[in-house]
């Protein structure tokens with residue numbers, strides 16, 4: 001099944017627009033896991049098992065693994081996801097962007113090595129830096145449009161031909177670039193007005209929306225701004241608020257993560 005169809009099925013199957021971000025930070029792990037050599041795998045598997053029926057996607061962020069030389073653990077976690085939860089889209093958050101020949105290697109990494117259904121990409125090197133990913137039929141390309149951080153405004157808000165640059169990116173991706181029908185965009189929950197602008201430009205194209213939870217984005221404003229006519233269209237992503245839901249990071253971390261994921265999914269559904 002291609003990325004977009006899998007996403008639509010997960011939205012419906014789990015009645016959820018919540019994407020669970022996997023950003024494993026050893027320093028915030030529960031004490032009983034910290035010394036284990038397989039701490040990252042054990043932590044992520046427990047979070048996955050505790051939230052899989054509440055999520056429309058899982059999104060591992062590659063930097064948290066690569067910084068520790070833990071790519072083998074990321075491979076194991078991705079294999080676990082594909083084996084046990086093949087109906088839930090696996091998004092590799094890598095924000096890649098490079099010339100075509102190099103892009104092809106990044107695409108092999110995302111789709112072949114990790115088996116991701118989709119990968120996050122930067123648009124700023126243009127279409128020939130995104131096109132190589134489209135050789136993997138049915139896999140998704142999720143392209144940065146209006147990011148959740150304040151500094152995103154430095155470039156994305158620049159006025160180009162009377163419109164902010166992020167709106168050009170939205171229009172370009174939704175029309176010319178989406179030749180395989182597997183593209184999506186990233187718009188931060190911290191900018192609901194811009195999310196509404198993007199929704200108006202891109203029709204029903206899916207949008208990955210990070211920025212609720214730890215970054216303080218408002219759920220009601222996000223859902224109201226970003227939902228499609230069918231009350232879907234978004235992967236609203238939260239990492240730290242779910243992963244580290246217990247202040248003291250106790251042995252009950254997975255149950256606490258489930259509690260927060262459930263509350264978040266339900267808070268999102270209230271406004272669909």
Ligand SMILES: O=C(O)c1cc(=O)[nH]c(=O)n1[C@@H]1O[C@H](COP(=O)(O)O)[C@@H](O)[C@H]1O
Pocket residue numbers: 021023061093095120146147148149186187188210211212213214215237238239240241
């Ligand atoms: O592409 C992303 O996922 C992303 C885009 C963006 O604009 N802002 C953003 O925070 N992210 C990622 O989403 C996650 C947000 O984590 P939390 O703030 O802990 O929920 C991190 O892994 C970020 O790298």
